Amino acid sequence: MKFTVVNNRFFENEQECILVGLFNAPEFTGELAELDSKFDGHLTELVKSGDLSSKLNAVSKVHTFGKIPAKRLVFIGLGKAKELSFDGLREAIGKASKSIQEMKISSFAVALDTLSTDQLDASDIAHAVSEAFTMATYRFPGYKHKGNVPETFINNLTAFSQEDSAEIEAALQVGYAHGRGVNSARALVNAPGNILTSTKLADYATEIGKKYEFEVEILDKEEMEKLGMGALLAVNQGSVEPPKMIVLKYQGRDEWNDVIGLVGKGITFDTGGYSLKPKDGIVGMKTDMGGAAAVLGAMEIIGELKPEQNVVAVIPSTDNMVSGNAFKPDDVITAMSGKTIEVLNTDAEGRLALADGMTYAKHHGANYLVDVATLTGGVIVALGNDKTGALTNDEALFEQVLEASSEAGEFIWRLPYTENDKKRVRSSKIADLNNSPGREGHAIMGGAFVGEFAEGTPWVHLDIAGTATSKSDHNLGPAGATGVMARTLALLVERFESSEK
Template sequence: IKLEGQLAELDEAFDGELTNLLKESDLSAKKKQIHIVHTFGKIGAKRIVFAGLGKQKELSFHDLQEVYGAVFQELSKWKYQQAAVLLNSFSNDALDSLDAAHALAEAFALSTYEYTGYKQKSNEPEKKIEEIILYSETDEEEVRAAANVGYTYGNGTNSARTLVNLPGNMLTATDMAAYAEKLGEKYGFEVEILEKEDMLKLGMGAILAVNQGSTEPPKMIVLKYQGKEEWTDVIGLVGKGITFDTGGYSIKTKDGIVGMKTDMGGAAAVLGAMEIVGELKPEQNVVAVIASTDNMISGSAFKPDDVITSMSGKTIEVLNTDAEGRLVLADAVTYAKHHG
């Protein structure tokens, strides 16, 4: 076993003990194997974290994220507050220091995410990683920019996770519309919220049918970001925002209905993506359209065998009221087309 580069320098500072640890299999290069070694004052850092990357040629960007995620979860478990990373040691022919910085920052945000909404607060002071120092031979500003992009991606995903974690009684279609409006205010998006009356005028019979059994009003939520001078070449992000799905008269089983607060995951993903767009401001036009309602059962709810007319003018025979997602998305896609 022969260590090279920065590892060889560390081994020298440890009088060859790192080589001995490798020989004894106390350190491993297997993917996601994490080992923490105390330095006993031999270098400035108190501990060194060794992360196994697997075979160098096979290391991919996704692998790198998984390894970083495992590292940060381990550091969080031990309540460490500061970490320094040798970026160059996480690269190969296909991945450079900028890829490593992006992967690290995104994985840091994702792996340390926790939804704490309804947990009892501990009396212990919270200790978490507050500072990450990146060592690299690449230009500092470029590394910082790559890390910023990665961290923004991670935070956008975490925002989507938080929305999905909210229960249906605390995230109605009205709540989702309010969330989108705040996002619009923060990032300067053009915001449009269609109410039930607007949908009736526009002939959005598909989303209105799904909403028939509910006491909560539906919302068609539109966010527009213009990154080009002309409103052309528009990317449309269309999200399903069913805040709770009973299945309607095609009712779900008692086990299948649990977790149906997550049936607005598509809408959450779109809102998370728009947060990223707002932060990074790409030169691209983007319209986000979210169709939001719950799918409930009542005397007025839509039924199997009903025939409804969507915004596009197509008629739809309902065979399964639990296929409500494609109904709300049909009207949302048609409306997205109206926005180019």
């Protein structure tokens, strides 16, 4: 995407389309008043008749018929200026972007100053515009036979503003990087399990590493066996696809300290194993690597923006299949940490993979841990499909994750995590832990199990089982994968302050 910032009045330039903000106000002021005069007051008449609406998220198209050089204007309703938040603006821009995409044009412009409020400056608005446009216009190409008619993609965006051009262009680039990271995560989650295997996921991570000069390590099965990664290897036992432990390291400081570990569950397809999922529950399990996708999307954003932080991303990846070799309920396995685990449910496999992922992240020097996983159906029962569940052992780290999620507009809700919860995952009579203490507090039990492998390291667990996908189109994207937590993780890294500070 090419961005151009122009300091002229937006209505003096030739454009295919210009996006204009419309607030609920008694009359037009500033550039909008000048624009209305060029339309001989007809814009005011359109507002009075209700054909041009300032209601939040209302999209109105107006052809200029030569009144100004631009061919058409798209007005986006923004409601009352004092009530417009950054999230509200981002949603509105997303709605308008979808409308502009339908025009099948290759470029458009935005009148940034018509979107400004006392609370939102030009940089905020520029970030919201590029991020929302990039996310809202994402389309998964799929695998259908394509016709001969070429598709049109918007690859040029001009921003008109009287504010500092350099700051606006920088903000546009940051928003675009965030949107691209989300869309990369979406593409991974949308890919079928027979195409996106653990090997292909590792290849993708390697490409990211080469592009951004990350240190890359991909462990194969033999190397995992030598390191004693019995939890991840147990999940892989039933599969013909080899497992991978994927590691990306970004060093943004001179010394390798205060390292943030991002651990993403990478189960490329989950049958449930011998604790087999029902017919309705098994469809869609290609999305069970949503945590891995979020981590890789975040690493793309980090690679683009290069924050002065140290990050190690770890993705334990396999599929969970049924065969004569598959692990079984009642098996006892040994994780990399040395802890033994009684397997009571082979469909509680994500936490087993994460166990070795958490340990390996600490092996690479992680001082803080955030794991992301489509871990439990219980979190959907508890919180619905629009909230990510969280557990933590460290208040300060959780507050930083919470602030990042708020800035990203990705709602998280903290679940309780008590000593009694820890006792339940330690309740096996024959092993150190059991992987499924029961249905009660299922989301908490899943997170509490993963927390056993933090072992005193500050840690936050994010269960995205409900938020990783959307059943319907929304203002910031289509139905399917959402790319949730890619921006939250990236913002956590960008804004991070160590406990020592």
